[in-house]
Amino acid sequence: MTPGISTENQALLERFRAGKKVALARAISLVEDERPGFQAFLHAALETPRFSKRVGFTGPPGAGKSTLVAALTREFRDRSEDVAVVAVDPTSPYSGGALLGDRIRMNDLATDPGIFIRSMATRGSLGGLAATTREVLDLMDAFGFQRVLVETVGVGQTELEITGAADTVVVILVPESGDAIQAMKAGLMEIADIFVVNKSDRPGADRLVKDLRLALHLREGEALKDVPAHHGVDLKRMGARGDRGESESEEAQGPTWEIPVLQTVAHSGEGVDDLLDAVAGHRAYLEESGVLLKRREARAADRVRDVVERELRKTAWNHPGVLRALEAGVAGIVSGTETPYSLAGSILSELLGSGTK
Ligand SMILES: Nc1nc2c(ncn2[C@@H]2O[C@H](COP(=O)(O)OP(=O)(O)OP(=O)(O)O)[C@@H](O)[C@H]2O)c(=O)[nH]1
Ligand SMILES: [Mg+2]
Known part of the structure; x- marks a missing residue:
């Protein structure tokens, strides 16, 4: 570099x-x-030392994430905390209707000098994080915001990415978003520190809350039977939360965290106080248990991996020898005298050898 x-x-x-x-x-x-x-x-x-308390919010499109984030932002401001908000939007900033919606909802916040709001577009249409979201969050952290809130749309597995970006992950579901079984299948039990059932003014909310609590208890039971829910989870993919299940539950001598399932009606502010308390409670748990440090270290390792991968890719595809070897070798692959593996092998030795020779 x-x-x-x-x-x-x-x-x-x-x-x-x-x-x-x-x-x-x-x-x-x-x-x-x-x-x-x-x-x-x-x-x-x-x-520079960084101290931001990072909270991630994920959930299906239209679950009320922005409305909740706006409500929480107001509360944090009332407590004199500076707040930075990143809304990661699956649509392009140039054509996105949803973005406009976010802007309008957050408009009344935008004039407050203690609030900084930024929208980012994702690469694809599936939600998750944009390529540089984590770095943007780091910047906000280094800038000195006490709170950094990040909203991402979760569609299927894309919500998992948020674990690498936030200390506390709030998963927001609504009665329409499906049942607890679907939430389990989507891996939400592994990433949620707090569950929120928003739109609790709608039918089916109580039922979803009950189901989620039951599912969480079942999962806890399984973990106690020495069948950790986290086996088979890809550490690289899971980032900061990759080691969560095993290491956190095995070191159960310290404080433990029971994932709460809260109910909110975001636009009226109902339940927002409870959510704030839960976020604060989780923060205290993170600090007292030492899990915060672990998550930060995992996040740091993740960031290093990202940079190394990015640099390797850049180095490889800008290397004249590599480009020459690729060009010269493809015909052999087509005719069957080479395979992608043999050619990749010689390209890698060309590349890795070049640094040391
Ligand atoms: N009935 C009801 N409507 C709500 C509630 N919370 C939010 N809404 C409405 O739901 C719609 C979507 O809210 P948003 O806050 O934009 O949801 P979002 O999850 O940020 O949406 P995307 O970012 O587009 O995925 C808006 O029209 C809100 O007014 C709620 O608790 N009850
Ligand atoms: Mg939104």
Whole structure:
């Protein structure tokens, strides 16, 4: 990585460090667009202790995530906390109707200088995180926000990504979003620190709450029978929460956390206080049990992996020898004298050898 930083980025960095919101916004764009020098900038900007309390919110489209995040943001502000919000939107910022909706809902918050709101588009149409969401969250953290809230639309497995980005994960379901069995199948039991059944003014909410509680108890029972629910989970994919089940439950000597299932009516604010208490309670648990440190370390390891992978990919596909070998070898694969594996093998030795020779 380039240790050097351009004069322009140095100026930006100074304004970022001085706490200028405009500089934060520009720094985010620099990172989001992966513009030249963004890694050097991140390196310099992140070389500072970070203390943000990060809370992730995920759930199906239209579950009321933004309405809840807006309600919580107001509460945090009332308690004099600075809040940064990232809404990761599956639609493009240029054509997204949902984004506009978020903007309008969060509009009344946007004029408060203690609040910073940013929307990011995902790569695909399936939700989850955008390529640089984690880095943008790091920036907000380094900038000094006490709270960093991230909203992502969960569609199937995409909500799992949020575990690598937040300390506390709130999974928001609604009576329409299906039953607890579906939630279990989607892996939500593994990622949720807090369950919220929003739209509790609608029929079916009580039922879903009961089912979720039952499912959580069943799962706990299984874990006690020495069948951890987390076996087979891909650590790389799970990121920060990858080691959650086993290591946290085996070290049960400290404080433990029982996943609460709360009910809210986001637009009227009903249940928001309970949610705040649960978020605070989970924070206390994270700190007292030492799990926070573990999650942060897992997150750090994850970030290093990301950077190494990105750099390797970039190095490989910009390497003249690699490109030559690929070009020269494809005909052999087509005619059957080479295979993708033999060619990849020689490309890798070309690449890895080149660093040491
Ligand atoms: N009946 C009812 N409607 C709600 C409740 N909470 C939110 N809504 C409405 O549900 C719709 C979606 O709310 P949002 O907050 O945009 O939901 P979201 O999960 O952020 O949506 P996306 O970001 O588009 O996935 C809005 O029209 C809200 O007013 C609730 O508790 N009860
Ligand atoms: Mg939303």
